[in-house]
Amino acid sequence: MKLEMRPQPSSFWAYASPVLALLVTVAIGIGLFMALGKDPVKGLQVFFWEPIKSPYALGELLVKATPLLIIALGLAVCFRSNVWNIGAEGQFVIGALAAGGVALLADKTTGPWIVPAILAAGVGGGMAWAGITAWLRDRFNANEILVSLMLVYVADLILNFMVFGPWKDPAGYNFPQTRTFDAVTQIPRLMPGSRVTIGIVLALAGVGALWLYLYRTYAGFAQEVSGVAPAASRYAGFSSRRALWVALLVSGGAAGLAGALEVAGPIGQLTPYVPAGYGFAAIIVAFVGRLHPVGVVFAAILMSMFYIGGELAQSRLGLPKSITGVFQGLLLFNLLACDTLIAYRFRLFKPLSLSSQGAR
């Protein structure tokens, strides 16, 4: 059996690969459930049915999916431009921090204008943090993967410092957390009885915007070409420097927005537990979604199902929580493996020698 490169990438497999990866992951999951002595159908139910079976459950799914989706949209732009922003988690944290800072300024007399201000602060914070990576890459050619990754840790520590120190709630018995934000700062909810905020609307708007940008605007085209074929893009006059900055600022801003939505939404204060790993999970979401705006939506929902399913698996099936990480990692592994089918095909037998020598 041999891997042979296809004459051109298979567009069938471009769409079928994530589905196949999911099926393989589910199959392994079934095997895992059985090996642990749990009913596999019940296991699948917990992961794929329970999270969507009621309006409340759907709402929670969207609450979880919103930050993943927003960050992944930004990362899609970034990765398509061949800029590897691994530090979305850090940008998320700084965005949350900036947003929290604005939220803390609010008191009982503040008007609802504070909400857009909070979101803007989040976007700004994320952009500024990603901007550091962009500048270091632009000016000094420093590898953006390592720089953005290091900045994740720095961001976490800054949050920690603020929450243990200057921003600690004076009435909070010295617990490391800020005071709960005033009610007026709450991101408006979509409907009563659910924690879903307008964040999901912003996210879906982002999906539309990204789709338009990538497939219908000249700028988007230029951005993508500079990622796929930098030499060609330079020849065509597209600035690769601009592409770098756009990529990082967009993904940083998106991550910061997600941070603001989380902090002024479900959490309602700044704690050391704000960094929830969404920045890293979003990388997987971006990949599973094939860096396509619509694909990313499905990928975000899928990942959220894994998260929530993992939680439920504990109380319904007595399965350990770590199973979530196992499934998520497996999904990505399988996806990456199945993606090979896009560029390569398997050949059982070596093709006859017509093409191997002479005519090249």
Add this chain to the structure above:
Amino acid sequence: MDSMALLLASTLSAGTVLAIASLGLLINEKSGIVNLGAEGMMLCAAIAGFATVIHTGNTWLGFAAGMAAGACLAAIFGVLVIWLGTNQYATGLALTLFGAGFSAFAGIRYVQEKLPEQTLYPIPVLADLPFIGPALFRQHPMVYIAMALTAGLVWFLYRTRAGLVLRSVGESPESAHALGYPVRRIRLAAVVAGGALCGLAGAYVSLVYTPLWVEGMIAGKGWIALALTTFATWRPARVLLGAYLFGGVTMLQFHLQGLGVNVPTQLLSMLPYLATIVVLVLISRNPLWIRVNMPTSIGKPFHPGA
């Protein structure tokens, strides 16, 4: 004086974990492959080693199990990245995520277990020397192995043919391929060797450094090891010194607290990361410096005859 000696001793111990993992990653990266899955490999190795010692009572078997676990995961990573051409960064991240979940999962029944009593290995005579005795000669053998590993790697990379081939694969896989070297196999070997060393470091954490198992116990040391490789500009001796430096910062922070000095701990904890960024900037801005220091083909996939 005595407490300085002890501080030095704990620094060496703390730095050993980082050093061994980082040397493994260095081998990887010298061949041009970045494995972001260090944390996942170390976690799986930690539980593999721990479980092995619980069942067999033999610490050295535990280390071997850790190395095997790391090597296995690295092999999977290697096949995906080198032969199937998957994106290195995404695959490495998947490895980290999977490794974290799997180790937590597999380790559930070991959480309250206790390891058999550890034997201490003070070096006779040398251990009783004033100051340097307690500082240097009352360590677990793994500390000395880390130093030997460093020396061995320097010799291998810069004094042997095989090391030269490895480095050339990292610099220009196309040229190496043209010269007839099996680039992909060499890269796989480097990845597996790197994984084995990360595994050794992971097992050291759960068997010697903090002899118990809890999920997530590597607590970011894998990422620091990745940073360290860059910080040390891919040179083994610098890796060892950098490891002690990074390890020392944590110990120093606690030491200062114990002395009553109130330094904001978060600021001190940031230092290794900020230092890495500074070094990265310094070596990257001069194109000549980059060529001299960083393996050129890092992160780029290689397809023979593609």
Add this chain to the structure above:
Amino acid sequence: MTDLQKRALLRLAALSAVAAAALVGCGKKVEVAPAPVPAAAAPAKAEPLKIAFAYVGPVGDGGWTYAHDNGRKAVEKEFGDKVVTSFVEKVPESADAERVIRDMAGQGNMLIFGTTFGYMEPMLKVAADLKNVKFEHATGYKTAANLRTYDSRTYEGAYMAGVIAGKMSKTGTLGVVGSVPIPEVVRNINSFTLGAQSVNPAIKTKVVWVNEWFNPPKETEAATALINGGADVLFQNTDSSAVLQTAEKMGKRAFGWDSDMTAYGPKAHLASAVINWGPYYVKAVGEALDGKWTGATSAWWGVKEGAIDLVSMAADVPDETKKRVDEVKAGLKDGSFSIWKGPIMDNTGKVLLAKDAVADDKFLGGLKTYVKGVEGKVPGG
């Protein structure tokens, strides 16, 4: 392939995914899924009371969560089939907690225990929405009509440990690995020191903060730093056995915390300050079963109620010290002994408690400074 075709394919894929999910959902209807909004009526008399516990750590941590789970098991033992208990472990102190707790209520649990401070806001939110479910929050300070708080007087265990530490330390320096600098932990450090000073007035305590509740490698490093700095008896407010194991490795002594940790450091172990949540949990469940449960209160139980104890004292602790510890225990049980009785000064020379004044719970709840003998300053305090 045109964009139209691409979209069609994607839609097809999405539809098939949803169809698959629906099929799976319809597949097994054996278990009737409970409604997410719980029924307003109270459970019928014959039906067992459903109780749920939310844990922040793993039940196998041998420390904080392990102690809570033991309390849960005590409830099962006491009430048999009158109750049905369940738990979810490793629930993070974040937005996820609200979902988990709400889900617990949705599953029909009428009494829910949240075992860490960080669940305070999530529990308040759910309690406000589901007024017929009862909530018990450990170590918090906000209550509601259907939510009350409970805590244990860990400082009593710390004091008794201090009595032993003061006697057993040869260097006269004690070391404490602190978790997060909240009043509870500061109080424990102070009580530990007071206990030691009752035996050796010249005792000194050094403190190192790891800023987390549970991080074995960091706890190891902190313990090592303390030992390097001259401490030969260690105490902790963190939740793993790493400190004890480090002491064992380096030939010093230490204490177990939250649960009996003798097995983790047989040579180093002096005693373990344990928390018994059993008595409180049994009381709370009993009240719920009898319909006598009321919210908006704060319970703070100690040695007197059987919630705190110092166990497994090492064989080489001198008899007179063991006797002293027993005396303290008896005095705490019958109320004749007060740990926090003046004169007590802080380590800057300011008087915290005047001579013969006895601290009340409010004073104890707001402790922010170290007593004399403890080196340094409380971070951020």
